[in-house]
Amino acid sequence: MGETEPGVSERPLPLAGYRILSAEQYGAGPYGTMFLAQLGAEVIKVEPPPQNGKGGGDTARAVGPHFLRENESLYFQTFNLNKKSLTLNLQSEEGRAIFRKLAADAHAVANNLRGDLPARLGLTYAALKDVNPRLVCAHLSAYGRDNERAKWPGYDYLMQAEAGFLSLTGEPDGPPVRFGLSMVDFMTGTMMAVGLLAALADAERSGLGRDIDVDLLSAAAHQMSYPGLWYMNENDVTPRAPYGAHPTATPSQMFRTADGWMFVMAQLPKFWTVLVEEIGRAELAEDARFRTPADRRANRDALTAELEAVFRARPTAHWIDLLKGKMPVAPVNSLEDAMDNPFLEETGMIDHVDHPDRAGIKVLTSPIKVDGRRLPTQAGPLLGADSDAILAALGYDAEAIADLKQSGIV
Template sequence: MHLPLKGFRVISAEQYGAGPYGTMHLAQLGAEVIKIEPPRKGGKGGGDTARAVGPHFLSEGESLYFQSFNLNKKSLTLDLRSEEGQQVFKALAAKSHVVANNMRGDLPEKLGLTYDALKDINPALVCAHLSAYGRDNERAKWPGYDYLMQAEAGYCAVTGEPGGEPQRMGLSMVDFMTGTLFTIGLLSALVDAQRTGKGRDVDTDLLSAAVHQTSYPALWYMNEGDETSRTPRSAHPTATPSQMFKAKDGWMFVMCQLPKFWDILVDRIGREDLRDDPRFAKNADRLEHREVLTQLLDEEFLKEPMAHWQNLLAGLVPVAPVYELGDALDNPWLRTIGMRDQVPHPEKGSIDVLASPIKLDGKRLPNRTAPTLGADSDAILEDLGYSTEDIAKMRSGGII
């Protein structure tokens, strides 16, 4: 497959989730993504902190968690806090297109990862930064994580059942959203740098991304003072019925976002009388009487298992089963569309991974396993002109 980012080199001082998630998409699209990771000291530690996140490991220092964010990448161990490490880094930056990082907001400047620090050696370089709160304010030194952003951006207050305790999303969605926005900004600046020969800094932060995703409820509140709150059964705040219902063997989600779906629903389940009921004539009426409508539809849906309703409604009314995570991943449909992939692993033979959601020419992007710590250090340094003796000296000195 001809990959669109082949020939572009991205070096990234990254760790944990959000930044590596974003750069993994670049690697899957063909970019040479080189992770800069701290070297081991005294034979211990080192590497992206995600390597040590359990409970499941492929080998020492290689977790399944790490695999989730680092497919298709290379690994270079390098002490960026040392003078010699900085020399190596600048030599690499001079031959790269992007320097990325997801460090605490005050660290990129200290470690020389900004455009101002690197423009003289590579004027076309794009320097992309992903931090918790940004680099230009009083919170720049604050550490921050996804769950904190869900709390401060209001997510926990709108998730769950009315009257319950605040709830976060079950997945680290702020990390994933921010990593995606990070790559959009990075690629936009890269396109411009290719046209003009001039790079720049690009910044994204977790809190800004989290707040931006409040989207239409934000505009409702800022312009009309209408504050979106929790709804029963995870229902849509306005469209009705658009919520979870009980089937005979579990839960399902039915979404009548458009008037036509309501009409089709009552026809398909044999309850045309509900269309003629003045309490349910229009969406506003259904919203006003949502509790009663929920009870009536539950009575119908409880008569048959979820598979029956999905077969009856699929392609006509938006409907989906509410799966446990295992059932969701074992869903045969994922194999039909190619969203489950298997890649060779040197010790395990192979491991199962998720395919990229992006297709090129109708095909999923190719995957390979994440690199072991420092797996590519020698090759990268040799490409920069360092001799075998130079590399050995740097390794013994803890530079790599």
């Protein structure tokens, strides 16, 4: 689990004492606030209450196919570890009044609603600064809150399509291909958390909060990075390359082996030398077609054929054992092999949490370490699990809370 300084485990987590209210749903926003919750912040997840005893809550609770109980999915656990749940109808005047009471003692408010909704629901700094001038209000939307698309709904896959990700992914002669995961959601949620933390640091210095905005399409466009700049400045359009190859470095791509695939990355000249020597083909370094990086790039197909003829003679495990630690190399794992990788257990990336409906759920814990240790992990909350305690702390007695539930406010 890593070396830890004496006594360091007794220190509070970095965000202990911070309270963050989050009107969030599905993936991007909850992914970002989960980092804050695992770093010690009290993240209160504000969810729609059930109607007539049914439904309610983050839509992620109902995403199948695997459930712990009705309306409590394993999918939901992915994004909501370490949080609290408060049911509150923000469409109602009384619900918004309760939210304002909570905001008075909070450090930040986050949401990932459609761009036109934060202002309507009173989740902006302008709407809340009178109760708490230090409050940070972080907004994650599909297209932003200040343009003609503010009312448009949007999801990760749409952003991958519009920002150009799909056009760069897949084999040259195949159709455009999306990522196998919702990477734009994850990136945007992380960016929201970074912006929120930066604004919190400023609020502590200045005594004033502010709005922080990030949107899925802007985040996706930003991630186009160097291919985007190459095109904008040099009119250079990065093409797809076979075997998932790097656009410039060669060989840096997948190769077939006797029983599967592996990824080999000879990004630097020293790794090219290691590769050809270790696989017993040192003469390739003197081949005129492959002598320099430019030569190798110009003759990528010929080099691929030479190397693949070698790699296909032995299974993936043989080549990984031969090359690991000497140059960048990895097996192309199936989902099963990736999640069963013993290295994840050894490094503490897989944790076990107890949920009211199942003990020992395996989860992927935070990739962040503090003082050499993985962060503590708790199961995501049942819908409204913390409503009574949170409302009681605001001064509502049991009868008042019961009335709020009866009226559909909570």
